[in-house]
Amino acid sequence: MTEAHGHPGLFVTLEGGDGAGKTTQAALLEAWLADAGHIVVRTREPGGTEVGVLVRDIVLHHRGEVAPRAEALLYAADRAHHVESLVRPALARGEVVIQDRYLDSSVAYQGAGRVLGRDEVRDLSLWATGGLLPDLTVLLDLDPAAARARLDADDKPFDRLEAERESFHERVRAEFLALAAAEPDRFLVLDAARSADALAADIRSRVASILG
Numbered sequence: 001m002t003e004a005h006g007h008p009g010l011f012v013t014l015e016g017g018d019g020a021g022k023t024t025q026a027a028l029l030e031a032w033l034a035d036a037g038h039i040v041v042r043t044r045e046p047g048g049t050e051v052g053v054l055v056r057d058i059v060l061h062h063r064g065e066v067a068p069r070a071e072a073l074l075y076a077a078d079r080a081h082h083v084e085s086l087v088r089p090a091l092a093r094g095e096v097v098i099q100d101r102y103l104d105s106s107v108a109y110q111g112a113g114r115v116l117g118r119d120e121v122r123d124l125s126l127w128a129t130g131g132l133l134p135d136l137t138v139l140l141d142l143d144p145a146a147a148r149a150r151l152d153a154d155d156k157p158f159d160r161l162e163a164e165r166e167s168f169h170e171r172v173r174a175e176f177l178a179l180a181a182a183e184p185d186r187f188l189v190l191d192a193a194r195s196a197d198a199l200a201a202d203i204r205s206r207v208a209s210i211l212g
């Protein structure tokens with residue numbers, strides 16, 4: 001594996017709205033890489049560590065308002081601990097980390113609330129992680145109405161953010177697309193309305209090209 005990003009491993013993140021199919025794609029990519037002999041760590045934010053599980057419970061299941069700056073700090077705290085205790089050590093060992101959500105989620109979701117600016121949310125995460133950026137970020141782009149239909153079919157109760165208004169999810173989507181446009185080398189943007197197999201094939205081919 002090349003060491004283009006200051007570590008011998010590979011850091012892949014999956015982003016997109018709720019219901020875009022990140023979990024399915026993470027599982028398919030993990031299976032493919034493991035078959036090829038890589039050691040794969042699959043994880044997520046919020047909640048990839050024991051501390052993170054506690055933070056996840058506050059940000060997703062607390063009833064009532066959480067002040068926007070407090071919410072941004074909670075995600076950043078989860079991220080700081082996760083990166084230091086799990087992600088960086090795995091990358092240093094040369095492993096592949098496949099992660100459901102990372103700092104782009106903070107910019108898109110916390111920034112889309114309109115109270116906090118894109119740059120301040122991003123800077124907070126960069127401070128929290130010592131500047132760790134993914135080698136590849138797969139954005140599964142999906143119209144919020146289609147995503148909503150998928151979540152409805154799931155029959156699980158909505159968490160705090162899933163229950164936000166449609167306009168919020170439109171802004172989140174637009175913010176993800178703007179982030180991808182600003183960093184085209186890091187992002188792979190895919191139309192998540194396509195079949196899971198077709199999406200997985202595109203993701204595999206990008207990852208294969210990075211691995212050389």
Ligand code: TYD
Pocket residue numbers: 018019044045046060075100101102103105106107109110159161162
């Ligand atoms: P998600 O990871 O999709 O978990 P689940 O599959 O169980 O719904 O949901 C986490 C929620 O947290 C999602 O609505 C996006 C939100 N979120 C933020 O607002 N900011 C962040 O920095 C992260 C990582 C997630």
